[in-house]
Amino acid sequence: MSVTNANPALPADWRDFLALTKPRVMTLVVFTGLCGMLAAPVPIHPVLGFTAILCIALGAGAAGALNQWYEADLDAKMKRTQGRPLPAGRMDRQSALHFGVGLAVFSLVLMYVAINLVATLILAVSILFYVFVYTIWLKRRTPQNIVIGGAAGAFPPLIGWAAATGNVATLPVLLFALIFLWTPPHFWALALFVKTDYANAGVPMLPVVSGERTTRIQIGLYTLPMIAAAAAPWPLGLSGMVYGLTAAVMSGIFLAMAIQVATRRTEPEDRMIPEKRLFKFSILYLFVLFGALVIDRWIG
Amino acid sequence: MNDSRGEDGNDMPASELELIRARQRSRARVMALLLGGFVVLVFAISIVKMQLGHGG
Numbered sequence: 001m002s003v004t005n006a007n008p009a010l011p012a013d014w015r016d017f018l019a020l021t022k023p024r025v026m027t028l029v030v031f032t033g034l035c036g037m038l039a040a041p042v043p044i045h046p047v048l049g050f051t052a053i054l055c056i057a058l059g060a061g062a063a064g065a066l067n068q069w070y071e072a073d074l075d076a077k078m079k080r081t082q083g084r085p086l087p088a089g090r091m092d093r094q095s096a097l098h099f100g101v102g103l104a105v106f107s108l109v110l111m112y113v114a115i116n117l118v119a120t121l122i123l124a125v126s127i128l129f130y131v132f133v134y135t136i137w138l139k140r141r142t143p144q145n146i147v148i149g150g151a152a153g154a155f156p157p158l159i160g161w162a163a164a165t166g167n168v169a170t171l172p173v174l175l176f177a178l179i180f181l182w183t184p185p186h187f188w189a190l191a192l193f194v195k196t197d198y199a200n201a202g203v204p205m206l207p208v209v210s211g212e213r214t215t216r217i218q219i220g221l222y223t224l225p226m227i228a229a230a231a232a233p234w235p236l237g238l239s240g241m242v243y244g245l246t247a248a249v250m251s252g253i254f255l256a257m258a259i260q261v262a263t264r265r266t267e268p269e270d271r272m273i274p275e276k277r278l279f280k281f282s283i284l285y286l287f288v289l290f291g292a293l294v295i296d297r298w299i300g
Numbered sequence: 301m302n303d304s305r306g307e308d309g310n311d312m313p314a315s316e317l318e319l320i321r322a323r324q325r326s327r328a329r330v331m332a333l334l335l336g337g338f339v340v341l342v343f344a345i346s347i348v349k350m351q352l353g354h355g356g
Contacts, residue, residue, distance in 0.1 A: 010320055010323060011323050011324060011327060013323060013326065014326060014327050014330040045348050045352065047344045047345060047347075047348045048345070048348060051341065054341075113345075114345045
């Protein structure tokens, strides 16, 4: 490992520990977890609801910290990530490992003591899946890394629902499927415009391994089942018209953008505007759909 | 050259030692806040669980 602390005697700043938890990624995790909880038919006491969301956030933070602990050498090679605490030399790897493991154990113990076993088990699976299946096993080995690894980010609505109800039902499973199928077009749109960065770091992202053409087609193909998962709650009677119409409109826009990305070719000096637009819209898409689901539940 | 040595007599310059102390103080303050928040949270969870009749 070439990544070392610049001054081993200087303890890492608390802000660097915060950065290890990937706070921006956590926003979507917390939001989808909260929506899963609020969409459940059983209300949860606000204090317990807050605790469950805190545990989801801490669990996601732990997974992020362990991801950065393992990938410090990879992060050092990419512009997007070389300013992180480990590759920048502001923290030693052992501190990151201890912080990640400690945070994971703390989040699981708190979830079990305050909430219930089902939510704790799903949270444990999501942390282990992200660290062992995605980070350690798949990421450096296969361009399918984010397809399978995407499951790790799809667990929060299930955890939120399980925290409120103590079990798992069809709706949170559909929400899991939605995020799972959303991940490939979302990340491959990003991979198309940061391809050089991934190639330099030796990460086998789809555009690096199979080329842009295949990636563009795959974005289009994965969008179809994603839209089906997004639309399913309404015809199945699991949501109302607010969600149904929102899903229809937002999915229509997503599909139009995905088709544009799927059918175009990269020109010389291409600024990759449609790809960047799809990437940004995909984040909005998830926020709006989950928000609509909660509004639907409240007015219904 | 006493001003370039740490108070423990080691090779560390005083300015660097001060930086380490400041970093430790800042971390201790954040840890104290987090522990305080955790105590309040555990207290609130206990009260809610008793209200809901969950016992322990």
